[in-house]
Amino acid sequence: MSKLDRTDARLLLTLCDVPRATGVHLASLLGLARNTVQARLARWDQSQVLGRIDRLVSPRDLGYPLRAYVGAVTDQHRLEAVIDRLRDIPEVTEVVGVSGEADLHIGVSATDADDLYRVAGLILAVPGIERTTVSVIMREAIPYRTKPLIERLADDDGRTSR
The missing domain is CATH 3.30.70.920 (Lrp/AsnC effector binding domain/regulation of amino acid metabolism (RAM) domain)
Known part of the structure; x- marks a missing residue:
């Protein structure tokens, strides 16, 4: 079971495209309330959903x-x-x-x-x-990524099977 929902996935995809976006900017881009965005960012911080910056x-x-x-x-x-x-x-x-x-x-x-x-x-x-x-390592063919999985969650209409 995912800890994240479709709204989380939409936020994460926006951060992939605009990594330095503020909470206000994210809310504007996604048509969400600023408090909704801030609450989710705070929850991610607390539960360490996002990886460390040194990665x-x-x-x-x-x-x-x-x-x-x-x-x-x-x-x-x-x-x-x-x-x-x-x-x-x-x-x-x-x-x-x-x-x-x-x-x-x-x-x-x-x-x-x-x-x-x-x-x-x-x-x-x-x-x-x-x-x-x-x-x-001779070359990095596919770097570490999760964006395709985030896109799947963002597009998921509630189906549990793949």
């Missing part, structure tokens, strides 16, 4: 043009400690738990191949990581 900053623009995923096999009994240690490595941009050959996929950014080698070594040195594999 929108490209590592390339910060001087880290090389990106990779490090697959890590871990000692399952130390998984939370491993994740805590990975937080301490600035070049680690994300960590997700996965099923399959690896236990974690670790997104990293580096300045060049030598720097990637250094970062991969830092990851491998984390107690509880047993082995790693590195896959360099």
